[in-house]
Amino acid sequence: MKNILYALAATAALIGGAKAQTFPTQPIKMIVPFAAGGPTDVIARLVGEHMSKTLGQPVTIENITGAGGTTGITLASQAKPDGYTIMMGHMGTHGAAPALYPDLKYDPARDFEPIGMAAGTPVVIVARKDFPAKDLKEFAAYLKTNGDKIKQAHAGIGAVSQMTCVMLNSQVGANPTTLTFTGSGPILSDLMAGKVDYACDQIVNLVTQIKAGSIRAYAIASAERSPVLPDVPTTAEAGLPDYQVTAWNAAFAPKGTPKDIVVKLNAALGQAIDDPATRKALLDLGAVLPQRFQRGSEWLRNFVVNEIARWTPVLKVASAK
Numbered sequence: 001m002k003n004i005l006y007a008l009a010a011t012a013a014l015i016g017g018a019k020a021q022t023f024p025t026q027p028i029k030m031i032v033p034f035a036a037g038g039p040t041d042v043i044a045r046l047v048g049e050h051m052s053k054t055l056g057q058p059v060t061i062e063n064i065t066g067a068g069g070t071t072g073i074t075l076a077s078q079a080k081p082d083g084y085t086i087m088m089g090h091m092g093t094h095g096a097a098p099a100l101y102p103d104l105k106y107d108p109a110r111d112f113e114p115i116g117m118a119a120g121t122p123v124v125i126v127a128r129k130d131f132p133a134k135d136l137k138e139f140a141a142y143l144k145t146n147g148d149k150i151k152q153a154h155a156g157i158g159a160v161s162q163m164t165c166v167m168l169n170s171q172v173g174a175n176p177t178t179l180t181f182t183g184s185g186p187i188l189s190d191l192m193a194g195k196v197d198y199a200c201d202q203i204v205n206l207v208t209q210i211k212a213g214s215i216r217a218y219a220i221a222s223a224e225r226s227p228v229l230p231d232v233p234t235t236a237e238a239g240l241p242d243y244q245v246t247a248w249n250a251a252f253a254p255k256g257t258p259k260d261i262v263v264k265l266n267a268a269l270g271q272a273i274d275d276p277a278t279r280k281a282l283l284d285l286g287a288v289l290p291q292r293f294q295r296g297s298e299w300l301r302n303f304v305v306n307e308i309a310r311w312t313p314v315l316k317v318a319s320a321k
């Protein structure tokens, strides 16, 4: 009996290994839990395009929006764990969501096989171009004075734009009316049209419009200015030193995806980040690329655990305010 079990286990291992060797034999779907054209989508498409070349099969993007990205990630977490459905998660879906959704249908630390970090994206405080404040101090004072007359946009509870503005609002004492969108792409259109007043958004979504003057940037929430937006002061320079936040985007597969397949996907993602054209495209948008030690699956697994631990108390306090 024991021998039969060993033989079965050996056959299963052989089949698994053979599968990984031939993987992929069909297109890979990468679920993006926000609207097309926003930061998550742009990063997923840039790395996905290069991963397609490495893997020899198209990596196609599917945008499944809703509930601050948690709708798409819930569906992705339930997909068959065969490497053909993966997802681009971020600081909100895999770091903040547990603090903000008591009934979250997935556990970011347990229900995924991390593939790898794709990019860091510093947060920028932006407003419609004619917002009546010349700098961050005036902006903060205006928000405080005008309360719910001010309209702040975000991409749903737990989205980066929501959680980071919860923090900003709690720090400056703002209490705006909030409007929910399916992603930062549509937020940007409404900011440019002057239909909303401000947002806390990721740099990757904003560089072109800030440079063109079609929206106004008050500060970047990173320790140093971005090389692509050298005129935008840091929050420390602008008088809000405690507001520091760089979001991140990372690829994940559903739990149970074979390790060999995750290794292949991780390598393809790493090659995308090292590809000169992909790298340049990401850097031109202000993304911060992961260093080598930040690229492994296990590194990402630990990072997610730490992010949940970091955000849960901060967001509980800030949301309560």
Ligand code: MLT
Pocket: 034, 035, 038, 039, 040, 041, 090, 092, 154, 155, 158, 159, 160, 161, 162, 182, 183, 184, 185
């Ligand atoms: C997006 O891709 O639209 C954003 O990442 C949304 C957000 O998290 O604010």
